[in-house]
Amino acid sequence: MSAATVSFTCPVCGFLQSSETSQGALAACRRCASDLTIELFPALFRAEETVQHQAVVADESSCFFHSDRVAEFTCGRCGRFLCSLCHISWAQEDLCPACIQAASSGPRAAQLASSRFHYDSLALALSTLPVLTGIISVITAPFALGFALFTFNRECSVAPRTKTRQVLAILFSTATIAAWVAFFIYAFRGRHVPPPVPLQ
Amino acid sequence: MASHTRAYRPLATGDKRTWLADDHLLHIKTGIFGETYSRLYWADIGAAIFYRIEPPGTPLLIAEIFSLAVAALGSVLVSPLWGALTGALFAAVYAVWRFTRPHWAVQLFSKVSTARFPLSWSRQRSELLLDKLKARILSAQNSLGDALERPLLSLTRQDDQARTKRPRLILYGLLFAFGVVSGSTKATVALYCLLFLMIFFVPRDFDFPLSIRSAIVLNQLFALVRILAWCASFRYRFLFALGWQMQFSNELKLASAIFSLFGLLAVVVRSREPQRDLIMGSTLLGLGSQAE
Numbered sequence: 001m002s003a004a005t006v007s008f009t010c011p012v013c014g015f016l017q018s019s020e021t022s023q024g025a026l027a028a029c030r031r032c033a034s035d036l037t038i039e040l041f042p043a044l045f046r047a048e049e050t051v052q053h054q055a056v057v058a059d060e061s062s063c064f065f066h067s068d069r070v071a072e073f074t075c076g077r078c079g080r081f082l083c084s085l086c087h088i089s090w091a092q093e094d095l096c097p098a099c100i101q102a103a104s105s106g107p108r109a110a111q112l113a114s115s116r117f118h119y120d121s122l123a124l125a126l127s128t129l130p131v132l133t134g135i136i137s138v139i140t141a142p143f144a145l146g147f148a149l150f151t152f153n154r155e156c157s158v159a160p161r162t163k164t165r166q167v168l169a170i171l172f173s174t175a176t177i178a179a180w181v182a183f184f185i186y187a188f189r190g191r192h193v194p195p196p197v198p199l200q
Numbered sequence: 201m202a203s204h205t206r207a208y209r210p211l212a213t214g215d216k217r218t219w220l221a222d223d224h225l226l227h228i229k230t231g232i233f234g235e236t237y238s239r240l241y242w243a244d245i246g247a248a249i250f251y252r253i254e255p256p257g258t259p260l261l262i263a264e265i266f267s268l269a270v271a272a273l274g275s276v277l278v279s280p281l282w283g284a285l286t287g288a289l290f291a292a293v294y295a296v297w298r299f300t301r302p303h304w305a306v307q308l309f310s311k312v313s314t315a316r317f318p319l320s321w322s323r324q325r326s327e328l329l330l331d332k333l334k335a336r337i338l339s340a341q342n343s344l345g346d347a348l349e350r351p352l353l354s355l356t357r358q359d360d361q362a363r364t365k366r367p368r369l370i371l372y373g374l375l376f377a378f379g380v381v382s383g384s385t386k387a388t389v390a391l392y393c394l395l396f397l398m399i400f401f402v403p404r405d406f407d408f409p410l411s412i413r414s415a416i417v418l419n420q421l422f423a424l425v426r427i428l429a430w431c432a433s434f435r436y437r438f439l440f441a442l443g444w445q446m447q448f449s450n451e452l453k454l455a456s457a458i459f460s461l462f463g464l465l466a467v468v469v470r471s472r473e474p475q476r477d478l479i480m481g482s483t484l485l486g487l488g489s490q491a492e
Binding site: 008010011012032034035036037038039040041042043044113114115116117118121122125157158159160 | 208216219226228233234235236237243244245246247248249250251252253254305307310311316330334337338341
């Protein structure tokens with residue numbers, strides 16, 4: 001690959017500088033002298049593409065969404081004809097915007113997800129942290145157990161993630177409930193006054 | 201497990217932050233009870249900078265001295281057991297950080313996003329991981345080989361790295377501020393307690409030394425003991441009559457305050473980098489690139 005003059009910010013000290021570099025070249029930051037290896041890839045030099053629209057002429061298929069534009073692609077899901085403007089290449093498929101929107105709530109939604117909520121971490125926090133406060137855990141432990149069970153099958157990450165936190169949350173909250181039940185039974189028995197024994 | 205999760209493989213064994221898929225790299229930023237994703241498609245990655253993570257020497261030394269001083273203070277003035285426990289905790293987390301922290305990191309750039317993540321503690325291992333990334337990028341970009349006629353003139357970067365650090369710094373700042381004043385009123389203790397719970401779920405920043413975080417944890421342990429004692433004072437009225445603050449000597453308050461001030465120092469040192477990023481990062485690797 002050809003050499004290029006690249007301006008970059010040092011990731012160590014944040015100093016903005018320019019350097020002539022080529023693939024895999026070593027560069028030293030001018031301020032902090034950190035050794036930086038800069039790798040350049042072909043995408044950096046890729047020309048920006050502009051979408052060219054072609055008007056429909058006689059006997060040509062037109063885009064489903066733009067009747068005045070010639071169809072260049074077919075949606076891999078719904079089969080609609082698409083112009084270059086409506087065509088979206090996603091996950092090695094040619095799709096239309098409507099199918100992309102539909103996919104965002106379907107089984108492949110994870111590929112579009114930008115965030116996930118950690119139900120398992122919240123369940124674990126609910127089951128463990130209130131124990132520190134003592135009496136509050138009487139209320140929170142059943143709630144934590146219910147929450148952990150209710151969200152057990154919820155997806156907490158698009159990346160692989162174990163169910164350890166949820167299992168621990170269930171165990172902790174069950175143990176807390178058991179401890180409180182044992183405490184109340186013990187307290188109740190302690191206050192129980194046996195009936196007087198009738199005189200013979 | 202859902203089928204899509206099988207498509208992701210960790211970049212390195214045990215790495216929960218960076219995952220590889222067939223057509224993209226998934227970078228996960230963990231937050232409080234959640235995570236956000238950024239995806240860099242192999243075909244779009246334009247550049248990578250491989251660099252060594254330099255630990256901040258002087259602040260780290262100050263952090264260590266402060267932490268050990270407070271552990272010793274607790275040991276002498278409060279109880280030998282408490283001091284030994286806090287000291288051992290600090291030593292343990294510090295040792296873990298010293299011996300396992302990543303020394304090398306990489307920053308990847310595409311037209312629309314960037315991702316910065318650590319690789320490994322050894323250079324050899326880090327270079328292997330970098331080669332793994334390069335192989336994927338180049339295999340995805342082979343078809344671009346004939347598109348090098350016109351160099352890219354501008355590439356803007358979403359400086360999300362700097363933006364995501366700010367809330368964390370605010371959180372740390374608040375925590376230490378409440379750490380300083382905690383004990384003055386029950387409301388400050390309650391707020392301190394709330395932040396104490398939150399801080400454990402704050403995302404791990406690989407640039408942020410663990411020794412600083414460990415000091416934060418020690419500071420929070422002091423707070424936790426106070427809170428537990430406060431709760432106990434309701435059960436044992438004679439403690440309540442004495443006033444819950446009086447259960448602890450002023451020396452412990454001093455230790456907590458020192459920790460808090462140390463934390464403030466850590467925050468100030470840490471906040472320099474994001475500020476620089478915000479000022480200078482608008483054209484980060486943003487190229488007046490001229491092919492020759």
